[in-house]
Amino acid sequence: MSELKDSKALARLEALFDDGSFTQIDAYAKSASGEVEVVAGFGTVNGCAVYAFSQDITVDDGAVSVAQCAKIKKIYDLAAKTGCPVVSIFDSNGVKLGEGFEVLSAYGELVKASTSLSGVCPQIAVVAGACLGTSALIANMADVVVAVKDADFYVSSPSDVTAEQSYKEGTVDVLCDDFDGAVETVKNLISLLPSNNISPAPIFDFSAPQTAVAEDADALSLIVSIADDTSVVEIKGGYASSNCKTALATVMGSTVGFVAFEGKALCPACSYKAEAMIKLCDAYSIPVVTIVNTDGITDKKENQTLVALTKLTSAYATATCPKISVITKNAIGCAYIILAGKGANADLTIAWDSAVVSPLSADSAVAFLFNDRLANGEDRTALEAEYKETIASPFTAAACGAIDDICSPAETRDKVIAALDILSGKRETTLPRKHSVK
Numbered sequence: 001m002s003e004l005k006d007s008k009a010l011a012r013l014e015a016l017f018d019d020g021s022f023t024q025i026d027a028y029a030k031s032a033s034g035e036v037e038v039v040a041g042f043g044t045v046n047g048c049a050v051y052a053f054s055q056d057i058t059v060d061d062g063a064v065s066v067a068q069c070a071k072i073k074k075i076y077d078l079a080a081k082t083g084c085p086v087v088s089i090f091d092s093n094g095v096k097l098g099e100g101f102e103v104l105s106a107y108g109e110l111v112k113a114s115t116s117l118s119g120v121c122p123q124i125a126v127v128a129g130a131c132l133g134t135s136a137l138i139a140n141m142a143d144v145v146v147a148v149k150d151a152d153f154y155v156s157s158p159s160d161v162t163a164e165q166s167y168k169e170g171t172v173d174v175l176c177d178d179f180d181g182a183v184e185t186v187k188n189l190i191s192l193l194p195s196n197n198i199s200p201a202p203i204f205d206f207s208a209p210q211t212a213v214a215e216d217a218d219a220l221s222l223i224v225s226i227a228d229d230t231s232v233v234e235i236k237g238g239y240a241s242s243n244c245k246t247a248l249a250t251v252m253g254s255t256v257g258f259v260a261f262e263g264k265a266l267c268p269a270c271s272y273k274a275e276a277m278i279k280l281c282d283a284y285s286i287p288v289v290t291i292v293n294t295d296g297i298t299d300k301k302e303n304q305t306l307v308a309l310t311k312l313t314s315a316y317a318t319a320t321c322p323k324i325s326v327i328t329k330n331a332i333g334c335a336y337i338i339l340a341g342k343g344a345n346a347d348l349t350i351a352w353d354s355a356v357v358s359p360l361s362a363d364s365a366v367a368f369l370f371n372d373r374l375a376n377g378e379d380r381t382a383l384e385a386e387y388k389e390t391i392a393s394p395f396t397a398a399a400c401g402a403i404d405d406i407c408s409p410a411e412t413r414d415k416v417i418a419a420l421d422i423l424s425g426k427r428e429t430t431l432p433r434k435h436s437v438k
Contacts, residue, residue: 009056031067062092069106083196091129170239219260244270257281260291271308322423
């Protein structure tokens with residue numbers, strides 16, 4: 001037992017769990033060649049019941065064996081029975097080749113177990129060292145992937161892909177400087193997420209944000225100024241960061257997912273990023289607040305854009321969690337339908353009094369609607385301003401029911417709080433089916 005007590009994997013788990021709460025499962029299990037290359041067990045994290053396992057790089061390089069798979073699968077099975085989150089810490093140089101097809105079959109059972117738990121109980125993967133091949137696949141199936149900067153995370157070995165590159169390409173959701181930072185991130189996420197898909201999200205004590213909503217604020221600043229103070233955990237912060245921000249946070253102590261757009265055209269990357277947040281929130285009935293500011297759809301990568309937007313539209317339209325859209329500046333063309341449209345997306349749509357809601361950009365709309373006036377020499381800039389103040393005004397949209405409420409930027413948090421409160425009891429029944437095709 002002395003080796004077990006000195007285990008790096010055990011130390012990592014004890015750092016994650018509340019003091020004295022961690023209890024090992026199968027602590028005396030042995031593989032054919034000696035100790036099992038993983039430590040597993042349960043306990044509490046910030047008072048929440050959690051199952052976890054940590055691969056042990058100090059035992060046979062953490063090589064994945066049949067015995068290791070059996071130990072991990074027990075964690076997944078218990079989590080499914082009891083409705084508790086799973087935290088997985090990966091640090092292994094690969095599979096134990098000497099066990100042949102037996103270990104491949106056992107690996108397959110882990111893939112199935114993780115997939116079966118997806119959307120039922122939150123799964124958070126921590127890439128603390130090497131996470132290669134099928135381990136990378138299992139880690140990426142988690143709801144949130146947290147990685148340490150110097151970790152290796154790729155499916156095809158050998159590879160020069162770094163965890164930092166994976167963060168920029170969206171496969172890593174949160175990148176931390178070291179394992180201690182990863183532990184703090186996991187603790188925050190565990191506190192924000194419900195234990196399972198039928199449990200309510202936890203309620204926290206909260207403080208109001210330190211900054212008021214500003215009209216010229218960027219997307220992340222808007223999230224911070226609507227959410228409770230110090231509650232924001234940004235997700236996929238390195239991916240499509242100039243177009244879209246996604247985060248989990250609390251508003252009045254209750255967990256909320258945020259999707260905020262920066263004012264540029266919708267592109268494939270920001271669409272995939274927004275889709276991932278919508279699906280995460282919908283799986284656990286977490287309300288989604290979408291901050292809409294986009295000038296339409298990009299005209300680049302046409303087919304890739306179409307596929308990405310189709311997936312985003314489907315995610316929004318099929319999500320049954322409470323959905324609130326706040327149009328801050330521009331909602332142009334089908335971007336309005338996807339992100340703020342009453343038919344496809346939002347339960348409630350709020351717009352700033354200075355917002356622009358239009359089927360076309362002001363420039364294009366003026367060319368169509370005011371062609372004669374342009375031909376007569378009227379100033380295009382003045383005509384665009386007239387169009388925005390009349391036809392594209394939020395008051396015009398509200399008059400036909402396309403927008404539910406209009407507010408000033410300073411009133412945004414209060415309006416969101418009121419909307420979340422009234423939608424807290426939302427119940428929506430959908431047609432019986434396995435899943436959407438697209």
